[in-house]
Amino acid sequence: MPSSSPASDPDASASESPPDAAPPPSADAPPAADSSATLGTVREPQRLHPLTLLLRVGASLPALVIILLPTLQNPSSENALSVVLGLLYGLVALPAIVMQYLRFSYRITPQQIVIQKGVLNRKNRSIPIERVQNIQIEQNLFARLLGVAKVNIETAGSSGTEGSLEYVGVDAAHEIRQAVRSFQHRTAEAPAPDEDTDDPHRDTLYTMNLRRVLLSGAFRFSLFYLALIFSALELIDPELIVERVLRSEGRIEQVTDLMTAYPALAILGSVGTAVVLGWISGILVHVSRYYGFRLWLDDDKLRKRHGLFTVTEGTVPLGKVQALILRTNPLMRAFGWYGLEVQTVGTDVNEQGHRVIAPFVQYDDLLPLAQRIRSFDLPDQFRSVSPLTIRRRFFRYSVVLGLALAPLIYFWPVTWWHLGGVALPWWGLVLVPGLLGWAVLQYRHHGYKQRDDGLYVRRGVLSRHLWVLPTEKFHVFAATASLFQRRLGLKTLYVDTAGAASFAYPEVIDLPAGEADALLDTLYHRFKTLYRTRIEAETGDADTRLSPDERPRLPVEHTDAHVSAPSSPPTDES
Amino acid sequence: MEASSPPAAVSAAPPDDDRIRSLDASIQAVWRIKLAGLSLFLLLPVLFYDLTFLFSPDPWLPFGVLSGTGLVVGTAFTLLWPRLRYRSWGFALWPEELYREHGVITHVRTVVPLRRIQHVDVSQDLLEREFALGRLVVHTAGSRSSDVVIPGLPLPEAERIRDEIKRFILEDPLLEDPV
Secondary structure, rough: OOOOOOOOOOOOOOOOOOOOOOOOOOOOHHHHOOOHHHHHHOOEEEEEOOOHHHHHHHHHHHHHHHHHHHHHHOOOHHHHHHHHHHHHHHHHHHHHHHHHHHHOOOOOOOEEEEEEEEOOOEEEEEEHHHHHEEEEEEEOHHHHHOEEEEEEEEEOOOOEEEEEEEEEHHHHHHHHHHHHHHHHHHHHHOOOOOOOOOOOOOOOEEOOOOHHHHHHHHOOOOOHHHHHHHHHHHOOHHHHHHOOOOOOOOOOOHHHHHHHHHHHHHHHHHHHEEEEHHHHHEEEEEHHHOOOOEEEOOEEEEEEEOOOOOOOOOOOOOEHHOOOEEEEOOHHHHHEEEEEEEEEOOOOOOOOEEEEEEEEEEEEHHHHHHHHHHHOOOOOOOOOOOOOHHHHHHHHHHHHHHHHHHHHHHHOOOOOOEEEEEEEEEEEEEEEHHHHHHHHHHHHOOEEEEOOOOOEEEEOOOOOEEEEEEEHHHEEEEEOOOOOHHHHHHEEEEEOOOOOOOOOOEEEEEEEEEHHHEEEHHHHHHHHHHHHHHHHHOOOOOOOHHHOOOOOOOOOOOOOOOOOOOOOOOOOOO | OOOOOOOHHHHHHHOHHHHEOOOOHHHHHHHHHHHHHHHHHHHHHHHHHHOOOOOOOOOOOOOOOHHHHHHHHHHHHHHHHHHHHHOOOOOOOOOEEEEEEEEHHHHHHHEEEEEEEEEEEEEEHHHHOOOOEEEEEEEEEEEOOEEEEEEHHHHHHHHHHHHHHHHHHHHHOOOOOOO
């Protein structure tokens, strides 16, 4: 679409499409084609979409239901109090919602996004345009029905969302994104993206059909969602359902008789039920999250869109990818399935603090896909850490097992199960050889490889991670040695990268101390060389700041001792 | 090492400022006061427990054993620990990086490239202000060790280091985001 200079004359046609116009019925309607005509509309202070009121009232209804719960369950005069409370709630909440709506405004100028909000506490937030990393458009089920969307503005500096517009019309949302982008591109003196960049079919990298989403969910087992389900069940009295299903056909007695006769069966039964429920809930959560997953490349940004009820659109600028993470578990691996995640700064991360790029992909497709994001060369062979790690791990696991068993053994009542003359928990010691095997497995699956382009670390037996850490994204270098590690002459190496906190970090655990220090030196040296080369390429000269007199140094009391030898880096490899 | 070697005349004396420096010795006093407060705070419940059994006819332990042990352990800890901690500390500001090593139980060596620093603070708490000490806090965008702290610097020194780091960042010829 050859619109020569969008946003160059924004005020001329400001009245063409007021943002409060009725939204289109469908969520995936294309954004306004002629963006230059609509940019001006967001320059003036804007209100949110009027339907926001309806959605906010709807969102406050659960609170009302909880207040009215006693009356709903037992409508008698004793519970009249909750009705009064409910009325009071309405008297407070509804005006608050209206006031919030009236006092919220946003505008987007070529320099910044300004959001003013707050009824009692006025807040005025300006976000510089060039700091905006990502404009995320999110629609949950109700928002989709009403044709509105939530706009999240993410910046690099903060870990959370810097500002969010909840809700604006769908086309207004796309307009905002378009406006921000064209402002950004103008400052970068690059041609503004005229094309309709929301077309997901342009350069599709990866899609998931329903079958694959189901399969992907089936391969992931999570007790996490199960716990959520159980906490939800607290509210709706599951016994009622069980009774209706079982007692009506007289089967409940049979089941209870069986359970009391064979307690082991009862335990097995509940564990089995938990596993099946966890499995099913994992599938359901997966489907609702990743339904219609589509990943495409838009210029230098990865864009993705997925979700069944809540449709999420995310953007990952390729240059902002800090690390690639390839994940799998033994079951998925047996069938050749992997997951690809990246580490970035910003929100929209999964439980691990990473951004999911492809939840479920075959190995053959994985590498080309990952290479599109960042070129790397996966090593065939990884270097192992010190075998002493087996000893440390075995010792640690044994201590944990001992600590778990000791109170059980001590307090085990005489009347409870005794097998072979000793209390049952003693038999837990049978697990000790298993712990040794587990430690060996951990050792076998832990390895690293350093290359010119970065550091590769893999770790984990059940949840397997492979980190690809590019040299240019290294952040902080650390080598640590705990008390026990020092006794064995071991160290743990850790190269930090920018991103959110996570459960698993790319540590190289239990390297021989000398090797760890040498590795840290090598990695830091590579990092430094890379940036020196870049500075030389940029300025045509070596880093001018580093002339002897200009070098930052510790302040010395006697400033006449001025000249210094070229300081050696901390990481002298010799 | 590679280029721009200074005149040979100065290479006789090793440069003062490349060595790993220790913190200001008075930080030990700050740590000691803090530890003493903590030990007292922990000692109180023990003392109270001891007192409740003061008039018990059949005490589990003679009066004062528990709180006495607590007092001795607390005192020893308060006296020794800051010393060990102080000894484990070292830092240096090199041309392109901030180097730090610390930790009594777990030794940690950290290298923070200056170009990765998002911003730098110098902070003081009440005690540190009393001793004219500053705490250098270096913020990076890292996922885990995002704040690198060097406590116990004389305030002017901390401020000077902060300014040096700031200057390095401002003069970075590479126009790219730190993240």
